[in-house]
Amino acid sequence: MLGQLKISAIALLLIILSATIIQAQEVSSEKNRAITKTSARFKKTSAPNPIEQASDDYQQAQETEATQNNSAEEQELPSEIDTSFRYAPRSGTSGINGSVGLTESASNYLYKYKIFDQIPLELSAGAQYIGIDNSSNFSLPTRLTETSFDAEITLPFFFDKTYTRLGIIPSFFSDNWSFNSINFKMLGQAFIIYQPCDKFTAILGIAAFPGYYTKIAPLAGIIYKPNDKWSFNLIQPRPNIDYAINKKVSVFTEYSVISNEYKVDKDNMSNVTLQYQEQRAGFGLNYKLNKQATGIFSIGETFKRGFQYRDSLGKLKLKSGLYGELRFNMNM
Numbered sequence: 001m002l003g004q005l006k007i008s009a010i011a012l013l014l015i016i017l018s019a020t021i022i023q024a025q026e027v028s029s030e031k032n033r034a035i036t037k038t039s040a041r042f043k044k045t046s047a048p049n050p051i052e053q054a055s056d057d058y059q060q061a062q063e064t065e066a067t068q069n070n071s072a073e074e075q076e077l078p079s080e081i082d083t084s085f086r087y088a089p090r091s092g093t094s095g096i097n098g099s100v101g102l103t104e105s106a107s108n109y110l111y112k113y114k115i116f117d118q119i120p121l122e123l124s125a126g127a128q129y130i131g132i133d134n135s136s137n138f139s140l141p142t143r144l145t146e147t148s149f150d151a152e153i154t155l156p157f158f159f160d161k162t163y164t165r166l167g168i169i170p171s172f173f174s175d176n177w178s179f180n181s182i183n184f185k186m187l188g189q190a191f192i193i194y195q196p197c198d199k200f201t202a203i204l205g206i207a208a209f210p211g212y213y214t215k216i217a218p219l220a221g222i223i224y225k226p227n228d229k230w231s232f233n234l235i236q237p238r239p240n241i242d243y244a245i246n247k248k249v250s251v252f253t254e255y256s257v258i259s260n261e262y263k264v265d266k267d268n269m270s271n272v273t274l275q276y277q278e279q280r281a282g283f284g285l286n287y288k289l290n291k292q293a294t295g296i297f298s299i300g301e302t303f304k305r306g307f308q309y310r311d312s313l314g315k316l317k318l319k320s321g322l323y324g325e326l327r328f329n330m331n332m
Contacts, residue, residue, distance in 0.1 A: 077292065077331040080110040084327040088302055090133060091321030098136025100318055105129050115153075124150040130276075138316045140307060141175035141264045144276065148172075154193070163193040165205075175264040175274075182271050183263045185211055191219045199225050203235060212261055213275065213310065242286070253283040254298065261310075272313060278305035280323065296327035 083106070090101035108126035115121055128146040152167035169187040172179050191205020201223040209215055221235035231242040240254035258278045263271045282300015289295055302323050308315035 078112045079332040080112075081108070081330045081332070082110070082327065083107045084325060086323055086325040088321055088323040090135070092319045093136050093138070094317040094319060096136050096138060096316070098134070098138070100136060100140070100316070101133035103131040103133070120154040122150070122152045126150075136316070138307075138314065139266050140316070141262075141266075141274070144173075144175055144260075144262050144264070144274075145177045146171060146173050146260065146262075147177070147179070148187075157192060161194065161196050163195070164190070165193060165203075166190050173260060173262040175262060178263075185209070185261075189219060214259070248288045250286045251283065252286065252298075253281075254300075255279075255281045266309065266313065269313075273310035275308045275310065276305075277308075278302050282323070282325075284325070292331045294329045296325075296329065298325045298327075299323065 084104075086102075086104040088102040088104075090099040092099050106126065106128040108124055110122060110124040113121045113123070126146075126148050128148075130144040132140050132142055132144070134140045134142075148169055148171035150167060150169045152165055154163050154165045156162075157164045167189045169189075171185050171187055172183045173185060174180075174183040187207070187209055189205065189207040191203045194202045194204075203219060203221055205219040207217045207219050209217070219236070221239065222232070223235065224232040229244050231244075233240050233242070236256065237258075238254055238256050240252045242250050242252040244250040256279070258280070259275070261273050261275045264274045266272045266274070280300055280302050282298050284296060284298025284300075287295045287297075300323055301320055303320040305320075306315060306317040
């Protein structure tokens, strides 16, 4: 019994001693924190040391730059894939009986690279297929195909915040995925970019179409983003106005002009030139599936469209009609 009392007394003494030590440590810590705060206030009210101030500023600048670089690396992805499917139901023709429907699918791969970590270079490859459902007696191929490769480089221009972009687009246009020299076109473009701030960009230049009926066309437009909600991208090939409802969903309206020429077979003639023209106006919805992928749906109307053979071999005008389009875009 006496031994148990001794053990209990010793344990009680140890507990009291431990509590006293912990309390003393807490008081000491509070005193140290008070001294540190007082010292900090004193340093703020005292004349700054130039060497220490310069060192602190440099360290803060380095940390800010590293954070910005890491953020840019996370946001800027070098590759992009864009696929689309567009359907235009049959619409009537002008002057003859029958109707024509179009089904279009396209895919494009884009890779961004910086030469010497300074000069932006964009390389892309794409393919497009247009299926033609023709019930008129006007001779048309059952499909039109396009394969294109694009290389664009952006260089500093003579003035501040001004750049020039040069691009070449070797392409093949046919009705059977042909890569013969007769189907080859070397398209190109050159324009000046003026970007005084992140919110505004303007371009001015020309696009060249050797071998086309229209060989040169002007390039002009602006990109304006006044805030996080609105975006005005008024540049071909898909000028649009976009409004962000939230971080995932945005709505847009768009307008575009399409004009391409293909080498096709007509009746008993080979490699004749068929031109297809179309204008579109519509509206749609963007939905961000995640940070890399976006799904896009749009509907609208096509108008001022038709087919025309060069060398007075005939033309066919199509009446206005509806279209629907699904797109998928992914950055990697």
